Amino acid sequence: MGDISLGSDGWTKVGKSAITVVAPIVAAALFWVGFLFLRGGAAHQSVIAIVAIIWGVGGVAFLFFSLDWIVHRLPLKVAKKVQPFIFVGPALIILTWFLLLPTLRSLYLSFFDAYSQNFVGLDNYIFAFTNPKMIESFSNNLLWLVFGTAGSVGFGLIIALLADRSKLEKGFKSIIFMPMAISFVGAGVIWRFVYAYKPAGEEQIGLLNAFVSLFNVEPQAWFTLQPWNNFFLIIILVWLQTGYAMVIISAALKGVPQTIIEAGRIDGASEFRIIRSIIIPYIKGTIITVSTTIVILTLKIFDIVFTMTGGEYGTEVIASMQYKQMFRFLHYGRGSAIAIVLVIAVIPVMWYNLHQFNKTEGF
Amino acid sequence: MNKQRFPLAINIILLALVIVWSIPIIGLLISSFRPQDDILTTPWWTIFTQKSAMNLDNYKRVIGGSSSTFIDAMGKSIRSSGDNLARAFLNSFTVTIPSVVIPILIAAAAAFGFAWLEFPFRRLLFTIVVALLVVPLQIALIPVLRDYQSLKLTGSYVGIWLAHTGFGLPLGIYLLYNYISTIPRDVFESAFLDGARPMVIFYRLVLPLSVPAIASLAIFQFLWVWNDLLVALVFLGGTQDVAVLTQRLATMVGSRGQDWHLLTAGAFVSMAVPLAVFFALQRYFVEGLMAGSVKG
Numbered sequence: 001m002g003d004i005s006l007g008s009d010g011w012t013k014v015g016k017s018a019i020t021v022v023a024p025i026v027a028a029a030l031f032w033v034g035f036l037f038l039r040g041g042a043a044h045q046s047v048i049a050i051v052a053i054i055w056g057v058g059g060v061a062f063l064f065f066s067l068d069w070i071v072h073r074l075p076l077k078v079a080k081k082v083q084p085f086i087f088v089g090p091a092l093i094i095l096t097w098f099l100l101l102p103t104l105r106s107l108y109l110s111f112f113d114a115y116s117q118n119f120v121g122l123d124n125y126i127f128a129f130t131n132p133k134m135i136e137s138f139s140n141n142l143l144w145l146v147f148g149t150a151g152s153v154g155f156g157l158i159i160a161l162l163a164d165r166s167k168l169e170k171g172f173k174s175i176i177f178m179p180m181a182i183s184f185v186g187a188g189v190i191w192r193f194v195y196a197y198k199p200a201g202e203e204q205i206g207l208l209n210a211f212v213s214l215f216n217v218e219p220q221a222w223f224t225l226q227p228w229n230n231f232f233l234i235i236i237l238v239w240l241q242t243g244y245a246m247v248i249i250s251a252a253l254k255g256v257p258q259t260i261i262e263a264g265r266i267d268g269a270s271e272f273r274i275i276r277s278i279i280i281p282y283i284k285g286t287i288i289t290v291s292t293t294i295v296i297l298t299l300k301i302f303d304i305v306f307t308m309t310g311g312e313y314g315t316e317v318i319a320s321m322q323y324k325q326m327f328r329f330l331h332y333g334r335g336s337a338i339a340i341v342l343v344i345a346v347i348p349v350m351w352y353n354l355h356q357f358n359k360t361e362g363f
Numbered sequence: 364m365n366k367q368r369f370p371l372a373i374n375i376i377l378l379a380l381v382i383v384w385s386i387p388i389i390g391l392l393i394s395s396f397r398p399q400d401d402i403l404t405t406p407w408w409t410i411f412t413q414k415s416a417m418n419l420d421n422y423k424r425v426i427g428g429s430s431s432t433f434i435d436a437m438g439k440s441i442r443s444s445g446d447n448l449a450r451a452f453l454n455s456f457t458v459t460i461p462s463v464v465i466p467i468l469i470a471a472a473a474a475f476g477f478a479w480l481e482f483p484f485r486r487l488l489f490t491i492v493v494a495l496l497v498v499p500l501q502i503a504l505i506p507v508l509r510d511y512q513s514l515k516l517t518g519s520y521v522g523i524w525l526a527h528t529g530f531g532l533p534l535g536i537y538l539l540y541n542y543i544s545t546i547p548r549d550v551f552e553s554a555f556l557d558g559a560r561p562m563v564i565f566y567r568l569v570l571p572l573s574v575p576a577i578a579s580l581a582i583f584q585f586l587w588v589w590n591d592l593l594v595a596l597v598f599l600g601g602t603q604d605v606a607v608l609t610q611r612l613a614t615m616v617g618s619r620g621q622d623w624h625l626l627t628a629g630a631f632v633s634m635a636v637p638l639a640v641f642f643a644l645q646r647y648f649v650e651g652l653m654a655g656s657v658k659g
Contacts, residue, residue: 035521049457052520056461060468068562083561084485087476091469091532092488097510098529099495102503109505159380165373172377174645176384181641182634183590185609189616189630190387193394193623205406205623207390239384247649300499303592307613322501323593332505342499350497357493 027066031059063090103343110337114330124337134338137316143230144237144298144317151238152294153287156245161275163246164253173250177243184240184303191236192308195222226314233315236304241297245290252286253279292349299345318342395421395627402623421628426452448611448632455589455607455636457520458599462527462588463581469528470535471543471577475569477536478544479551480561489540495533503529504597511598518600526598527591531584538583542576543569578647586637586648608633 034055067086071079113120128134159176163169179187196206200219204210209219222232256279264274280287302319309315311324318338326335393407396417409415425448476482477489507526508517516522546569554564570577592609599605606614612633615626641648 046453048520049453052457053460053464056521056524057464057468060465064468064472064562068560072560081482084476084480084482087472087480087561087565088482088488091473091536094469094525094529095492095495095532098503098507098526099498099500099533100491102506103498105506106502155380159377162373162377162380166370166377168374168377172381174642175381177645177649178388178638178641179384180648181586181637183592183609183612183637185592185612185616186590186630186634189612189626190391192616193391193627194387196623203405205403207386207406210406239387242384251649296497296499300501303609303613306592307616310617319499319501319593322504323596326505327597336505339499339501339504342501346497346499350494353493353496354490357490 027062031055031062034059060090106336106339109332110340112333114333116332120333124333125341127334128337128341133311133316134318134321136314137318137321140230140314140316141299141301141318144234144301145295147231148234148237148241148298148301149291149294151234152241153245153249153291155238155242156247156290157249157287159242160246160250160253161279163250173243173246176246179240180243182240184236185307187236187240188304188307191232191239195232197221223309223315224313229309229313230315233304233308236308237298237301241294245294248290249283249286252283256282292352296346296349299342318345391627391630394623395631397421397624399622399624402627403621421624422632425625425629425632448608448629450603451606451608451611452632454605455609455633458523458527458595458607459585459588461520461524462531463584465524466528466531466535466584467539467577467580470532470580471539471570471573472565473532473536474539474543475561475565477540478546492533492536496537498533500530500594508597517598518602518605520605523594523598526594527584527588530594531587535580535584538580539573539576543573546572575647575650578644579650582640582644582648585640589637 034051037051064086067089071082071086074082109116110124111119111121113123159172163172166172182190193205194207195209196204197209197219198204198206204213204219208222213219223229225232260278260282261274264278269277300319301317302323305311305315305317305320306323311317311320318341322335322338322342325331325338390407393410394402396419397407397410398416398418398420401415405415410417427447427449477485477492503526507529511517511522514522516525550568550572551564554568559567590609592613595607595610596613599607599610603611612626612629615622615629
């Protein structure tokens with residue numbers, strides 16, 4: 001961007017205005033060539049990767065600097081008014097394109113048929129609330145919401161409380177937290193192996209079947225074992241998310257004033273009493289926030305179900321139904337209606353967040 | 364907290380939990396080094412009781428992409444093509460790096476604008492950002508895919524970067540706003556008095572001062588993009604040329620659900636980078652998580 005800011009002393013007026021016009025055009029042209037190159041994607045993979053990274057990062061920097069450069073040349077009064085939008089403008093445009101407008105467009109599409117051509121009224125919503133697979137999805141998502149959230153927050157709270165009283169706190173927490181770095185797909189493979197099934201009589205390679213056979217229980221194909229298979233999937237989420245809940249709750253625990261706890265001890269309260277009556281009420285806000293985050297995650301749960309069972313054997317969930325309607329059955333009307341149902345499901349959390357935000361001072 | 368009370372009991376319970384938590388990963392890790400036949404016939408914990416073969420063959424096969432032939436139980440010879448995850452590995456980087464840098468730059472600029480500049484509807488616009496924090500990205504799939512089809516962006520890197528930017532912005536703006544708005548006013552005052560332009564203040568003062576918050580956000584966004592399956596499936600499509608690791612791993616689970624030797628190694632290839640990032644930068648990650656959720 002150096003050439004842009006050079007226009008000072010040495011230049012003649014002609015040169016100055018020439019560079020004023022030419023520099024951004026050249027830069028924009030380069031930007032466009034890069035775009036076409038990347039969209040074509042014909043070059044060698046590693047070349048594309050490097051160009052892509054430079055283009056993507058440089059492009060954004062270029063965008064901001066050129067906008068600033070143009071605004072700087074406007075009359076001062078106008079420039080002052082426009083300036084803030086250099087900063088918030090790009091974000092607002094992208095948010096509008098990718099989240100705000102799609103909500104309205106999906107709402108609109110949800111009243112049309114599979115090809116978005118004929119108006120069908122509420123048919124897609126009637127499908128969304130009466131189709132047996134959809135009803136199955138709703139009840140499964142409810143299981144995910146209740147047991148996934150309770151499991152993650154419950155274990156997170158217990159481990160945070162215990163670790164707070166251990167000298168090896170850091171090491172323990174680090175391992176519980178580790179699954180946070182693993183993708184749902186990767187976690188799926190890990191747990192598929194734990195749940196692996198071989199017919200009775202053969203040596204079991206799956207941990208769970210080997211474990212139950214210690215108690216002379218027949219080996220089970222856990223993924224087809226309705227309705228318990230949902231819980232075997234939910235365990236994967238709990239395994240992944242407990243670390244998150246633990247870390248946040250653990251930080252809140254450090255904020256509980258020692259003096260209150262000591263006062264409780266002096267009054268002769270038991271450790272459980274102190275946790276129940278002092279610590280938990282003190283960190284209630286944090287527990288609610290963590291819970292809402294995981295609730296939203298469970299409402300949108302997709303990857304685990306999609307890779308483990310594909311929604312078969314009674315494990316269907318809303319997000320995977322939506323994906324199937326869109327990309328397998330190409331029914332855009334139904335796909336959109338189910339997406340709208342998901343948005344409606346998160347509105348209470350959105351409302352709560354906005355309520356909290358409005359309470360913050362100083363905006 | 365008083366760390367002297369019932370230390371032994373607590374440490375034993377914690378140790379038990381930590382073992383339960385790590386056993387699934389350890390089992391997979393050990394299995395990924397075992398020969399195909401061993402994985403299928405004996406459980407992984409036999410390596411502790413009897414001498415077993417361990418090698419890197421599975422990794423060579425999933426990364427290399429060379430094909431191999433073996434005889435199945437029916438006596439038929441089966442050719443199994445390699446998986447060439449090396450390609451997917453590079454694709455994952457190509458998707459992830461700009462998908463982390465672009466939203467962070469845009470979010471930082473927006474956060475600075477919201478925190479320190481005056482403009483009409485500022486509060487309303489920021490309220491919208493907060494509301495968008497929880498909107499499921501599923502809502503955007505069909506409409507944005509249609510735009511991409513007319514712009515010929517489906518299956519392109521540019522398309523998926525923009526998508527990840529769009530979906531990552533609300534959290535990015537929110538996190539960085541929380542941080543940037545707490546920078547003391549007098550840091551800026553002299554710069555503003557000197558007549559410095561907001562853009563200069565932004566990249567000379569705000570960006571350098573926000574490095575800790577940016578680092579947290581970068582790790583967060585990195586893990587999210589690297590581990591994402593849905594956005595990649597929808598906007599990148601199914602072709603092997605551009606498919607990222609999660610897509611390839613999901614395909615392997617579907618098509619070779621019983622090929623444990625390949626699945627275990629494949630899963631570890633896909634987890635190597637996020638785990639390395641995680642352990643190297645755990646502190647920043649934790650700080651980012653807190654900034655995102657403890658504040659209401």
